[in-house]
Amino acid sequence: MTKEEAQELVADYRRAALLHQQKEAKEEGDIQPLKPLTVKERKANEALYRKVGSEWMAKKALGLVLLAGGMGTRLGYDGPKGTLNIGETKELYIFECLFHNLREQLNIASACEGSSDVTPTDVPVCIMTSDKNDERTRDFFKEHDYFGYGQENIYFFTQEMAPACDYEGNLLMEDENTPATSPNGNGGWYSSMQKAGLVDILKGRGVSWLNVFGVDNVLAKIADPLFFGAVISSGKTSGSKTVAKKSPQEKVGVMCKKNGHPAIVEYYELSEEQAGARAEDGSLCFGMGVILNYLFRLTDLDRIAGEHMPVHLAEKKIPYMDGDGIFHKPEEPNGYKFEILITDLLAYLTDCLPYEVVREEEFAPIKNKEGVDSVESARELLRKNGVKL
Numbered sequence: 001m002t003k004e005e006a007q008e009l010v011a012d013y014r015r016a017a018l019l020h021q022q023k024e025a026k027e028e029g030d031i032q033p034l035k036p037l038t039v040k041e042r043k044a045n046e047a048l049y050r051k052v053g054s055e056w057m058a059k060k061a062l063g064l065v066l067l068a069g070g071m072g073t074r075l076g077y078d079g080p081k082g083t084l085n086i087g088e089t090k091e092l093y094i095f096e097c098l099f100h101n102l103r104e105q106l107n108i109a110s111a112c113e114g115s116s117d118v119t120p121t122d123v124p125v126c127i128m129t130s131d132k133n134d135e136r137t138r139d140f141f142k143e144h145d146y147f148g149y150g151q152e153n154i155y156f157f158t159q160e161m162a163p164a165c166d167y168e169g170n171l172l173m174e175d176e177n178t179p180a181t182s183p184n185g186n187g188g189w190y191s192s193m194q195k196a197g198l199v200d201i202l203k204g205r206g207v208s209w210l211n212v213f214g215v216d217n218v219l220a221k222i223a224d225p226l227f228f229g230a231v232i233s234s235g236k237t238s239g240s241k242t243v244a245k246k247s248p249q250e251k252v253g254v255m256c257k258k259n260g261h262p263a264i265v266e267y268y269e270l271s272e273e274q275a276g277a278r279a280e281d282g283s284l285c286f287g288m289g290v291i292l293n294y295l296f297r298l299t300d301l302d303r304i305a306g307e308h309m310p311v312h313l314a315e316k317k318i319p320y321m322d323g324d325g326i327f328h329k330p331e332e333p334n335g336y337k338f339e340i341l342i343t344d345l346l347a348y349l350t351d352c353l354p355y356e357v358v359r360e361e362e363f364a365p366i367k368n369k370e371g372v373d374s375v376e377s378a379r380e381l382l383r384k385n386g387v388k389l
């Protein structure tokens with residue numbers, strides 16, 4: 001990206017971000033609860049859902065998209081997050097955990113009565129990287145023989161980059177000729193896949209649904225026939241795995257209905273009253289936290305692809321070179337990065353099934369160096385689920 005292109009992009013993104021902020025401030029939006037399929041409800045129909053999902057998987061209808069283009073700055077690991085070894089007595093990489101989980105679900109689908117074998121050929125995986133981690137991610141998969149999944153069933157594609165600016169909107173430079181750029185958020189994955197020609201390849205393989213998930217949840221159940229079957233059986237056109245909020249104050253985005261569409265509302269957008277409101281059965285009305293595990297139909301994604309999704313300003317510490325050629329690594333945020341978010345995608349859909357899962361079984365995120373959502377907390381959950389570390 002040249003300096004001139006970057007300057008133009010900064011101006012475009014800033015305009016879009018400010019417009020979005022103004023729109024949000026003006027419209028409060030009609031926020032309503034969206035009823036989830038609870039764990040209890042799902043259990044009553046588990047055999048049917050698993051059968052439906054497994055059959056569709058055997059028919060090659062499902063493809064996976066792993067969003068691994070993030071910088072993982074909070075973790076502070078100097079490499080693609082998925083290449084982090086979290087093992088204690090043996091090597092166990094984050095990517096390895098995810099492919100292990102995937103295999104487990106393919107085995108479940110294969111063992112399902114009435115379904116034929118479901119193999120990696122039936123469920124291709126697309127991995128989104130960014131310019132900052134693409135080469136290292138590809139090399140890592142090659143070194144580990146694609147975790148036995150078959151190189152021909154794994155596709156890599158890169159997301160777009162966005163330039164960063166200071167608080168006044170001036171472009172920040174990495175060096176004299178290179179604008180400071182970073183991945184543009186996890187919301188532009190589908191258009192990046194289209195540009196890479198991957199959507200056509202997937203359609204050619206028979207794929208009509210995508211299961212999209214993040215790199216940092218080492219307990220993520222992906223290609224889960226139960227989830228897939230439940231969404232199809234519900235007649236809804238998309239699905240989102242959710243976990244029950246621990247408390248009304250928990251800082252997590254929750255599923256809701258906004259202006260008639262499914263949506264994810266951030267914790268700070270809910271009033272205290274809304275956050276604490278309870279349904280007749282005692283559950284929180286806005287209590288279904290999202291865990292970045294979605295099912296979308298390709299037909300909907302094709303329709304949405306031309307839309308201009310909202311641009312968000314993220315205040316960050318951005319290393320830069322000043323006019324005198326001195327390089328700075330700020331300790332405090334010094335400007336903005338621009339991001340498009342997958343959570344905004346739902347608003348373009350007609351409906352979505354919130355699908356509740358048991359938190360301790362399916363949610364072990366690795367975000368931070370220590371404490372909450374760290375390697376240590378994820379290890380503990382892996383141990384509880386019988387994973388040898």
Ligand code: UTP
Pocket residue numbers: 067068069070071072073074075128159183184185186213214215216292367
């Ligand atoms: P996060 O919101 O945790 O962002 O991403 P991050 O950049 O990885 O981490 P921090 O905030 O710097 O610590 C959630 C998921 O979205 C992916 C991440 O790789 C992760 O799977 N993501 C995020 C992208 O693929 N691209 C992006 O530009 C941002």
